[in-house]
Amino acid sequence: MSGLVIRNVLLEGADAAVDIAVRAGKISAIGADLPTSAEELNGNGVLLVPGFVESHLHLDKACILDRCRNETGTLEGAISSVAEAKKGFSEEDVYDRGRKVLEKAITQGTNAIRTHVEIDPGIGLTGFHAIQRLKQDLAWALDLQICVFPQEGLINNPGTAELLEEALTAGADLLGGCPYTDSDPNGQIACLFEMAERHDVDLDFHLDFDLDPSWRHLDEIARQTVAFGWQGRVAIGHVTKLSALSRKDLLEAVQILKSAEIALTVLPSTDLFLMGRGSESLVPRGVAPAHVFHEHGVCCTVATNNVLNPFTPYGDCSLPRMANLYANVHQLGSAEDLKACFDMVTAAPRRLINKAHKIEVGEAATFVALPAMSGQQIVSEIIRPVWGMKNGKFTFEQAPARLMGPLAAQGRTEERRAALVP
Numbered sequence: 001m002s003g004l005v006i007r008n009v010l011l012e013g014a015d016a017a018v019d020i021a022v023r024a025g026k027i028s029a030i031g032a033d034l035p036t037s038a039e040e041l042n043g044n045g046v047l048l049v050p051g052f053v054e055s056h057l058h059l060d061k062a063c064i065l066d067r068c069r070n071e072t073g074t075l076e077g078a079i080s081s082v083a084e085a086k087k088g089f090s091e092e093d094v095y096d097r098g099r100k101v102l103e104k105a106i107t108q109g110t111n112a113i114r115t116h117v118e119i120d121p122g123i124g125l126t127g128f129h130a131i132q133r134l135k136q137d138l139a140w141a142l143d144l145q146i147c148v149f150p151q152e153g154l155i156n157n158p159g160t161a162e163l164l165e166e167a168l169t170a171g172a173d174l175l176g177g178c179p180y181t182d183s184d185p186n187g188q189i190a191c192l193f194e195m196a197e198r199h200d201v202d203l204d205f206h207l208d209f210d211l212d213p214s215w216r217h218l219d220e221i222a223r224q225t226v227a228f229g230w231q232g233r234v235a236i237g238h239v240t241k242l243s244a245l246s247r248k249d250l251l252e253a254v255q256i257l258k259s260a261e262i263a264l265t266v267l268p269s270t271d272l273f274l275m276g277r278g279s280e281s282l283v284p285r286g287v288a289p290a291h292v293f294h295e296h297g298v299c300c301t302v303a304t305n306n307v308l309n310p311f312t313p314y315g316d317c318s319l320p321r322m323a324n325l326y327a328n329v330h331q332l333g334s335a336e337d338l339k340a341c342f343d344m345v346t347a348a349p350r351r352l353i354n355k356a357h358k359i360e361v362g363e364a365a366t367f368v369a370l371p372a373m374s375g376q377q378i379v380s381e382i383i384r385p386v387w388g389m390k391n392g393k394f395t396f397e398q399a400p401a402r403l404m405g406p407l408a409a410q411g412r413t414e415e416r417r418a419a420l421v422p
């Protein structure tokens with residue numbers, strides 16, 4: 001008999017443990033004490049979740065701290081140092097660094113990712129081609145969605161629009177924008193909406209990445225979203241200006257996003273690292289309060305953005321850690337708030353990238369196992385997953401930590417050696 005029955009697992013919101021039967025890559029049954037002659041695995045009471053979803057990640061410029069540094073610590077410093085390093089990028093180089101990040105993400109329980117890839121006349125489609133290969137080569141473990149975007153501007157950078165068109169024709173999944181680096185931000189926004197309409201793709205903008213609330217591009221994005229009928233198909237990331245608003249102005253912004261059905265992505269690690277560099281003390285946090293938007297029904301996500309580069313010299317690709325960081329920055333501690341943070345790295349980004357998936361009979365056997373009782377606990381304790389599966393096949397496993405006991409501590413090397421040998 002082929003197939004597998006995983007015994008004694010918890011599902012979110014359920015009171016009692018169940019068994020899950022997997023056959024031909026799908027969930028064939030869920031219930032208590034499922035009878036089977038198939039192979040069996042003891043789940044030991046782990047919580048099964050559909051997996052973490054990364055809504056905003058730059059693979060092409062990850063892991064480059066060996067070749068460039070952000071001298072000023074500012075956004076401008078990050079952009080210029082990466083632009084310089086980008087001149088040396090090759091397809092193999094982008095592939096190797098991207099693969100390292102994706103393999104790390106897989107072991108952190110992430111099984112779907114939207115990645116932003118820079119396109120301009122300098123790099124051409126080199127980075128894009130590398131990411132396309134990664135999408136194919138790692139499809140056994142995760143779904144990669146490719147968002148191509150003009151990091152160094154569009155209107156001011158002749159040839160970029162043509163390259164974006166080429167990438168979309170060659171299979172890029174959606175289009176990104178970065179109006180704050182453009183000589184004509186509104187011109188860029190208009191051009192990208194027209195291109196998105198022509199190719200029938202979603203849009204995802206890097207937007208309003210400073211702490212000055214006296215001007216912003218958010219209103220123009222909302223206006224164009226409605227004008228093009230692109231409600232539900234536009235996301236904006238960073239939007240750090242939102243952290244500088246009064247409660248009244250913030251709630252007004254909530255209504256703007258809500259009525260245009262625009263999603264909000266917050267990148268806490270990058271925003272904390274780059275914002276407020278002009279302050280000597282009481283440094284502003286500069287992280288948009290996504291939970292307030294989430295509360296009002298806006299699709300909100302928390303994501304990693306950058307890994308080990310001048311924008312963010314950190315990164316373990318753990319979304320539970322990122323959700324915990326977000327909760328900590330915004331002083332969120334109630335069960336309800338922590339559950340919202342969990343949603344912002346699971347269900348909400350899954351909706352955003354159109355990868356809806358539930359653990360139900362007939363669905364793909366794709367899930368991640370964590371030694372926890374709830375999403376809230378996963379965020380508050382930064383619980384690491386112990387194994388994952390995609391379409392019925394295991395994608396990773398990691399042994400939980402084990403205490404050695406007093407014998408090992410007293411120097412019984414034989415005992416310790418025995419414990420170290422798998």
Ligand SMILES: [Zn+2]
Nearest residue numbers: 058116206305
């Ligand atoms: Zn980004």
